Amino acid sequence: xxxxxxxxxxxxxxxxxxxxxxxxxxxxxxxxxxxxxxxxxxxxxxxxxxxxxxxxxxxxxxxxxxxxxxxxxxxxxxxxxxxxxxxxxxxxxxxxxxxxxxxxxxxxxxxxxxxxxxxxxxxxxxxxxxxxxxxxxxxxxxxxxxxxxxxxxxxxxxxxxxxxxxxxxxxxxxxxxxxxxxxxxxxxxxxxxxxxxxxxxxxxxxxxxxxxxxxxxxxxxxxxxxxxxxxxxxxxxxxxxxxxxxxxxxxxxxxxxxxxxxxxxxxxxxxxxxxxxxxxxxxxxxxxxxxxxxxxxxxxxxxxxxxxxxxxxxxxxxxxxxxxxxxxxxxxxxxxxxxxxxxxxxxxxxxxxxxxxxxxxxxxxxxxx
Numbered sequence: 001x002x003x004x005x006x007x008x009x010x011x012x013x014x015x016x017x018x019x020x021x022x023x024x025x026x027x028x029x030x031x032x033x034x035x036x037x038x039x040x041x042x043x044x045x046x047x048x049x050x051x052x053x054x055x056x057x058x059x060x061x062x063x064x065x066x067x068x069x070x071x072x073x074x075x076x077x078x079x080x081x082x083x084x085x086x087x088x089x090x091x092x093x094x095x096x097x098x099x100x101x102x103x104x105x106x107x108x109x110x111x112x113x114x115x116x117x118x119x120x121x122x123x124x125x126x127x128x129x130x131x132x133x134x135x136x137x138x139x140x141x142x143x144x145x146x147x148x149x150x151x152x153x154x155x156x157x158x159x160x161x162x163x164x165x166x167x168x169x170x171x172x173x174x175x176x177x178x179x180x181x182x183x184x185x186x187x188x189x190x191x192x193x194x195x196x197x198x199x200x201x202x203x204x205x206x207x208x209x210x211x212x213x214x215x216x217x218x219x220x221x222x223x224x225x226x227x228x229x230x231x232x233x234x235x236x237x238x239x240x241x242x243x244x245x246x247x248x249x250x251x252x253x254x255x256x257x258x259x260x261x262x263x264x265x266x267x268x269x270x271x272x273x274x275x276x277x278x279x280x281x282x283x284x285x286x287x288x289x290x291x292x293x294x295x296x297x298x299x300x301x302x303x304x305x306x307x308x309x310x311x312x313x314x315x316x317x318x319x320x321x322x323x324x325x326x327x328x329x330x331x332x333x334x335x336x337x338x339x340x341x342x343x344x345x346x347x348x349x350x351x352x353x354x355x356x357x358x359x360x361x362x363x364x365x366x367x368x369x
Contacts, residue, residue, distance in 0.1 A: 127160025164194025219294025
């Protein structure tokens, strides 16, 4: 019985090893292909009208819960309301336009611009340590800025625990383009906007957060392991040659000095000062000394400290806008080349096969014990 079990385990191990080796080979081939000269992914812009999506959801629910007679009566009433609403909007627009035209004439201006409807553009940023989405994000912002006007609104659904200073500095700078263009920006945080994430959020004209969203962490942190003692213990010498007094302050393999540590901390403090100044520029109402301690707060607490402007989920806010304005979700999607598609397919296949083999061996083990 034991021999049979060991045989099964050996077969399982051999198959698993084969899958792992094959996976490494495929990933290596894909990586090598992606590094070839001229490998330009490119991408395409996707635009979806959320009003249509919300309407389809409403229709689906009503069709399921209402009987035919009630549904027919509701549709008739809705069409009547929509016609009346359209008439009222047209009448209001004409009246507003007439007043504006009259005011412009009094000011001796010659332009008679028509009254334009507010349009809402929704973007999404889910940040990792490197703010990897910034490449597609800048494309989305460029696209929106080709058409957005001062009477429109951009809503960003932001989720990020922060990360590298330079990466999030670039992401924040991209958002600042809306400020420069005079386009209102609202940022919604459902889960977390901390550190670099809050650096992005503070640029908004209005910050909304869910009740238990994590907000803040206006601070700077850095850590580095040091293996110098292990090298010395094994009689391994490590030499680090630099030109410039502070080219390297702390290292992973060399022997760090108090002077190097002092300079490293000084650099962190300088970065923290820049971070605080940046936040203060965009949210001068903050008591920066009280909130720039590196701490985080939940939504309601953040509201009390003026880190945000109101409590709301992104869904609640966007659906409220959709009742009166067209709302478009804008996303930039990178094209995947055949190498990446092959890698993804292979990964899925290998994962599925591994799970089947593991399940088979587990079943054998369970039936014999």
